[in-house]
Amino acid sequence: MNKITNDIYYIGVNDHDLDLFEGQYDVPNGMAYNSYIISDEKTAVCDTVDGNFTDQWLDNITEVLADRKPDYIIVHHMEPDHSANLKSFLEKYPETTVVGNAKTFGMIENFFEDLTIANKLEVKDGDKLSLGKHELTFVFAPMVHWPEVMLSYDSTDKVLFSADAFGKFGALDVEEDWACEARRYYFGIVGKYGMQVQNVLKKAADLDIKIICALHGPVLRENLDYYLGLYNTWSSYGVESEGVFIAYTSVYGNTKKAAELLKEKLEAKGCPKVAIADLAREDMAESVEDAFRYGKLVIATTTYNADIFPFMKHFILDLTERNYQNKTIGIIENGSWAPTAAKVVKGMFEKSKNITFTDTTVSIKSAVKTANIAEIEALADELMK
Structure with missing residues (x-):
């Protein structure tokens, strides 16, 4: 399984069967649904994947953790391409603590009428969660592009788990320019919420970010000023190209x-x-x-x-x-x-x-x-x- 840092693993999947993302966006190069594991004294799974990939995703978790059981599953965003497997996950790991905010848990009830959560941790903006040597800080990002969205920042490896921010169309086993499909993704899906994105960028400016782990698209670890700069231009409705x-x-x-x-x-x-x-x-x-x-x-x-x-x-x-x-x-x-x-x-x-x-x-x-x-x-x- 792909290692991002010594303790953070990629456990997402590629979808090449999808023709239209969200029922309207053409994705000729497929789509990636990203999920991550932080393996520390306690282990945390960051988000699930699309419902068509339940078995593959659960197998990815087992490949990383072997016989260990996840202590936490963090729900950064409740869109079904990221949360659809929450019920399947809890059926396999019923004691895992579900981490979300008040709006997250309200949406879980909307999507899963009969889901029983044995343990839950409701966090607020700025709250921290220690996994051992890794400490996560939760950064709320309401309306980027749903009301429950939150990011988390790992201060040890300086990783930002950015939900749909910095995402793009395209599976990860296809080589293509990041900006073109990230721009189309941004303006199609997030573009209305420029002010809210600007608010999150102001929060991110105070963080020492070395790696960005989005829920779609590649892990970003080089030239981050380029990606942050484009997001600032896009969200401020500026001119990118003369x-x-x-x-x-x-x-x-x-x-x-x-x-x-x-x-x-x-x-x-x-x-x-x-x-x-x-x-x-x-x-x-x-x-x-x-x-x-x-x-x-x-x-x-x-x-x-x-x-x-x-x-x-x-x-x-x-x-x-x-x-x-x-x-x-x-x-x-x-x-x-x-x-x-x-x-x-x-x-x-x-x-x-x-x-x-x-x-x-x-x-x-x-x-x-x-x-x-x-x-x-x-x-x-x-x-x-």
Whole structure:
């Protein structure tokens, strides 16, 4: 079994049978459900795994502990991909003390109607638990991204057990860039709760962290400033990469033509990065990720039933419900007889913070014409400022 430190072991599993994480996020490289054991004078299991991997996970515990029985099971987060095996665990180890907070135990009752817990330890923010030479401090992280979430910090090996924070899509037996899938994971799942993440980062700043053990993704042990820095940018709704993201929907190809022409003009003017996506064909979560990543967004869409095209409406709702803010937005609208897309788009962002719309709005009637090319040129100039 994989050793993280002399006393901390990885006992998680990889899932390559899953097609959609949480019923909506495409995971072509699978998913990891992470669980850990701290083996000391007393032993502590940190979280369980998805319910499809009960036997494998319990076997992993036995491989590490042999005939020893766990003294504690710490429940950092109650989502079923991390807590589903709590009942199976307690059936095998009924005397183990379950460690959680008041909200944790309330949720355990919600998920497991007939679960009997013989021993439980209810902790508060800042409480400590000694396992021998290892001492854990509990750091509450409410709404990152559920109300019961807590982290724990091992001051001996300087390990932060970070729950879903610093997690990513992808199984651990697949090599891939951390930031891309961590960004998509963050903005899809945690993105609404930037303020709460900022609060946790402030607490983490007071800890001497050498290793981060998240509930998804790899154990992080090098260049931690990089990961912490990205989380600070993401949770403060800052600009990670200078550039423009163009998101479009197009019925007959005319709005697509305008979007691609804008991309060409931005690149010709030296824009550091121009990303573009057809929202009807590309992964919506990746498009949401790019909208948060870059400082400027262009929305190009058709008027549709006196509204906007459904994929664009879905996209904007995904942004606004995740507290999209601090961005510049340009609009290209199209409508054969009554183009109203720009008005609809602006209305959808009216409650968003610090959104600046460009002075130039490109308004197409059916097909791109000479006047529209001039407008696209002006929009490109304004976005380059």
